[in-house]
Amino acid sequence: xxxxxxxxxxxxxxxxxxxxxxxxxxxxxxxxxxxxxxxxxxxxxxxxxxxxxxxxxxxxxxxxxxxxxxxxxxxxxxxxx
Numbered sequence: 001x002x003x004x005x006x007x008x009x010x011x012x013x014x015x016x017x018x019x020x021x022x023x024x025x026x027x028x029x030x031x032x033x034x035x036x037x038x039x040x041x042x043x044x045x046x047x048x049x050x051x052x053x054x055x056x057x058x059x060x061x062x063x064x065x066x067x068x069x070x071x072x073x074x075x076x077x078x079x080x081x
Contacts, residue, residue, distance in 0.1 A: 002046040004028065008054060011068045015075050022071050023048045024064060037063035040071040042078070047071070 005028040010021045022040075031052040037060055038051045049067045051060065 002041060002043055002048050002050075005048075005050070008051065011049060011064070011071070013068065013072050013075065015072065016080050018079060020075055020079075022068065022075075025050055026054060027052055036067075038067040040067045040074060042074055047075070 002025070005025040008024045008026060010023055013020045013022055024038075025048045027050050035052060037053075038049055041048060041050050049064060049071060051064065053060070
């Protein structure tokens with residue numbers, strides 16, 4: 001699902017001295033109840049911020065920003081250690 005769902009855009013993160021583009025993708029299936037609007041997911045070398053819907057609302061923007069912070073933490077652990 002991380003590589004086959006629709007790409008909505010990218011978030012560029014500075015991880016140490018690396019510039020990493022993290023794709024923002026829609027979920028290919030309905031999200032289970034209680035799923036955050038946006039969530040960073042990583043499986044092996046594939047990673048993305050998965051969103052429950054295509055929206056440019058302030059709520060969705062805030063959710064993507066929070067997911068980007070999670071992405072920065074996880075990618076820092078993976079790439080800098």
